Every structure is written in structure tokens, then in C-alpha cells.
Amino acid sequence: MSASLSPAVSSARPSSAVAPAASSPSPADSGVAPTQAELLDFVRRTAADAELIASLPLDPEGRTWVRLEGPGGSEAWLIGWPPGTGTGWHDHADSVGAFLTASGELREHSLAVRLPTDGWQSLELAEGVDRERRLGAGQGRAFGRHHVHEVLNVSADEHAVSVHAYYPPLPRIRRYSRTGQVLHLEQVERPEDWQ
16 A cells, blocks of 8 residues: 655755555554564565655755654654765664665764763764665664764765654754764754754
8 A cells, every 4th residue: 555745845844744654564553662673674664665655756956755654653754865965963862763775875874882862062982983884775774772873875866765763753863063083962953843
């Protein structure tokens, strides 16, 4: 069963429409908090819905997105990535999550270290904490709380589309800048900033 989407807009103002995602019942639909594995299964099944993926309007200038109904009260998004776009360094605070590339290829840079959650503005990172993953169509990953990463479409000419899910629904996103091995906390966003 495929879902229809209302038009999404560029990254300056995300769509607030909620579209049902194609899925079959799972343990997470029973009201129990979904696990990372269940979120990954959800994004995998949703990304396999070719009609849903093709229905996302793609903007050549900025990312587009639309909210989906995630399992067990999770927050889920279908996101379009024009060539050369990315998220910048960020985390999802106390939420666990999963994302999967439905078309194109995304690159994820992440830190293999748990950072303090609050009380700092700049932090020097140890050598060897950087990780990189290339996630082609059908590839994804789950992650735990306080996972710091950036996601990029490094293609010069191809859009990418991905599916993301988070539980609990994102309470905040912390945005960082990075100079060499120094990470700086730049901004804390709340749900009203992106919904």
C-alpha cells in the first residue's frame, strides 16, 4: 500500500504534513517503545515503497522533506537531498534512531565517542574518533542516544532520498561546527524550529 504526500518545500520551511508510510504491523505498533532494530526495519520497509519514494518533490536548490507516521509513536521523515547538500554536525539528544538511503548515495561522518550531553561550548576530540560510511540505495544504520554525525550527498549530479525514524520524537537537536579536532556547540533547536 502506497502513501501519497503533500508537497514538501525546501529546507527553509519543512512540510508539516504527516503522510502514512507503507508498513505492516510490527511489535513497535503495539504502543511499546520501538527499538533501534525496529526503527531500522521500519525505514527499510518504507524505503522499499518505490511509489512513496518517487512521490517526494525534489528541489534542485535545497533539501525537501515530509513527515511520516512512524511505528510506536516514533517521529519519521522522508528527505530529498540535492547534490552537494548536507546536515552539518548535529545530534538527536536523547532519541535513538535509524536512517536508510532509498535512492542515490549518502555519506555519514560520525564520532565514535560519547560526548557529554550538556555544560560545554567547545570540546577537543581525541585522534581516531572519526568514522565514515557510504550508504548506497538500500543501505542504512541504526544509532543510539547522543550520536553525533553529519550526513551528506556528495554527488555532483544525483539526488538522494532517505527515510529516517527517531524515538522518542526529537526533543531537540544540537548543532555543532568543527574546526580540526575541536567541536563547538552552535545552536540548540526545539521541535517548533523544524515542524
